Amino acid sequence: MLPSTYDDQNCSVARALEIVGERWTILLVRDAMLGIRRFEDFQARLGVSRAVLSDRLGQLVEHGVMERVRYQRRPDRYEYTLTELGLELWPAIKALHEWGASLTGHTPPRQFRHRDCGGRPRAAVHCDKCGEELTVDDVVTFPTPGAPVSRIAVLEESVGHELARERPLLQPVRG
Amino acid sequence: MLPSTYDDQNCSVARALEIVGERWTILLVRDAMLGIRRFEDFQARLGVSRAVLSDRLGQLVEHGVMERVRYQRRPDRYEYTLTELGLELWPAIKALHEWGASLTGHTPPRQFRHRDCGGRPRAAVHCDKCGEELTVDDVVTFPTPGAPVSRIAVLEESVGHELARERPLLQPVRG
Numbered sequence: 001m002l003p004s005t006y007d008d009q010n011c012s013v014a015r016a017l018e019i020v021g022e023r024w025t026i027l028l029v030r031d032a033m034l035g036i037r038r039f040e041d042f043q044a045r046l047g048v049s050r051a052v053l054s055d056r057l058g059q060l061v062e063h064g065v066m067e068r069v070r071y072q073r074r075p076d077r078y079e080y081t082l083t084e085l086g087l088e089l090w091p092a093i094k095a096l097h098e099w100g101a102s103l104t105g106h107t108p109p110r111q112f113r114h115r116d117c118g119g120r121p122r123a124a125v126h127c128d129k130c131g132e133e134l135t136v137d138d139v140v141t142f143p144t145p146g147a148p149v150s151r152i153a154v155l156e157e158s159v160g161h162e163l164a165r166e167r168p169l170l171q172p173v174r175g
Numbered sequence: 176m177l178p179s180t181y182d183d184q185n186c187s188v189a190r191a192l193e194i195v196g197e198r199w200t201i202l203l204v205r206d207a208m209l210g211i212r213r214f215e216d217f218q219a220r221l222g223v224s225r226a227v228l229s230d231r232l233g234q235l236v237e238h239g240v241m242e243r244v245r246y247q248r249r250p251d252r253y254e255y256t257l258t259e260l261g262l263e264l265w266p267a268i269k270a271l272h273e274w275g276a277s278l279t280g281h282t283p284p285r286q287f288r289h290r291d292c293g294g295r296p297r298a299a300v301h302c303d304k305c306g307e308e309l310t311v312d313d314v315v316t317f318p319t320p321g322a323p324v325s326r327i328a329v330l331e332e333s334v335g336h337e338l339a340r341e342r343p344l345l346q347p348v349r350g
């Protein structure tokens with residue numbers, strides 16, 4: 001059995017996946033970015049049961065990724081829209097889209113363009129200081145000073161020689 | 176019951192999630208990017224059973240995301256390294272990391288820096304023509320001409336007015 005939570009994984013990727021790690025959840029966010037707002041439209045696109053969809057949308061609302069907004073009275077009707085936090089998933093969704101689109105044997109069904117100039121949007125990692133595009137090899141990593149020590153950090157001690165060999169740790173510069 | 180595959184979802188995000196949509200799978204890719212290579216080290220960090228870990232690593236090898244490489248003979252011992260395809264998940268992993276790191280009540284345990292200049296790596300979507308950073312509102316979308324018509328494309332016809340209202344479709348420019 002897998003552990004059902006990542007509580008002992010004090011990792012920002014794991015924290016993100018606690019909220020949007022379920023596959024259908026990410027596809028719901030994708031659909032919301034495409035302009036889908038209504039329960040019935042989400043359901044028609046994903047083909048999931050009403051119970052599952054209701055649960056997933058409820059979780060997204062609970063975590064502040066979506067908002068449930070009434071758009072009609074008598075009878076009351078609601079739609080789901082992405083919050084600021086939800087919209088901030090855009091680089092992650094676009095990066096997953098590009099990776100999926102690059103797989104052999106797959107024709108991306110949908111194209112994206114910059115509204116203003118017609119260029120192609122592209123997800124990438126850049127340095128906020130020098131602007132260079134960064135691959136994983138251009139990046140070094142070190143523990144946040146003062147962050148809670150997780151089970152993983154302790155385990156990293158035991159394989160630290162390996163990590164250090166593979167990916168030298170940058171020493172924080174002291175001013 | 177959820178459908179177990181996304182075969183009728185001809186979508187590049189769904190295609191990506193077929194391979195790396197399982198949460199532990201993404202965390203395996205994360206760990207590989209941190210320099211972890213050996214079965215025992217993956218297992219110690221994730222705390223999953225040998226059977227589950229073996230299955231997930233096998234799937235990643237099968238899909239060309241990781242390679243299983245012998246590093247010792249008598250007895251034979253193997254390690255797992257990311258392929259080019261696996262390394263291309265970096266922007267998606269970093270974007271998920273940043274989103275998780277931004278959540279309230281969470282202290283990112285790990286910092287990243289550009290090896291050369293010490294700046295902070297940041298995942299974002301930029302236009303490949305004008306270079307502008309693009310939010311989801313800056314982007315328009317349209318079906319790939321000639322792409323297989325999916326169940327979703329047919330369904331989009333029925334909610335097309337909604338999509339068109341929310342997110343005007345860019346007409347491809349004809350030269």
